[in-house]
Amino acid sequence: MSRQVISTSLSVGLATGLYGVSFGAIGSAAGLGVPAVMLLSLLMFSGASQFAFVGIVAAGGAPITAISSAWLMGVRNSFYGLRLNSIISPRGLWRMLAAHLTIDESNAVSAAQEGLRDQKLGFWLTGGAVFIFWNTATLLGALAGNLFGSVEAWGLDGAAAAAFLGLLWPRLRNNLALAGIGALVALVAIPLTPAGVPVLLAAVVALLPIGGKN
């Protein structure tokens, strides 16, 4: 089974590389400068938070607004941490590193595996692969973003949507009702609530006794 984990992890890393280019380009266009854009990918390392931060800066928002938006978008990582801690139980520096690599992708690949060993492997490999590809792509996008043209023209936003669906897919069969309710709650909340809130409301769905295993 491990070979399948390795290929999934590398694929997920490559895929995030696709939109890492767009993050670098957007950050650069927002006037952040290459060092700040790179620092975001290296230190913050959380796509949704990074895009939120850059979006506020591009719109001329205050630093505190940029910081709090990035922070709000990161809440879900603590839920992933809860799950991952019981699976990989890292100690000391490994725990700090594991926390840094805790993102949608690494948690999702880990959660899609059967045995404990593959769940651990899936987390570390995906976290590592995404870190390398995401940062390389960010640098590329930040340096040469305007040469690539718009994110939309390359369909990179479509790639990102497909990527999340691909991460959800292995979990869908046993949790169809739960996924459907989470999706519906997000759709209703998108036009009604500020950025970051729709995802939080979807997290609340998981706490309620609805959409149980079927």
Add this chain to the structure above:
Amino acid sequence: MISTVIFASLAVYSWKILGFLIPDRLIGERGRLIAERMTVSLLAALVMLQGFSTQSDLVLDARAASLVVAGALLAMRVPYIFVVLAGALVAAGARLLGL
């Protein structure tokens, strides 16, 4: 700007490390089940957000076509990386056609 980036990164990291600092015995079986369920409901929400929203608006555009094709390919057990590439190709193609 660099210091703002560092502060924001620490703020995001605080969530990440929080999950790892809560002792396992405090979470229990029920907590673990909820964490598993959250993975599913959050990913489902992210698909909607990435596929059907811009800023705070619901939109139906080329990305919807990407999701339909991606779903069909996943059902056919096509490897992940090709699904993602198809997502890009379909959105780019649909826009070329002016959809």
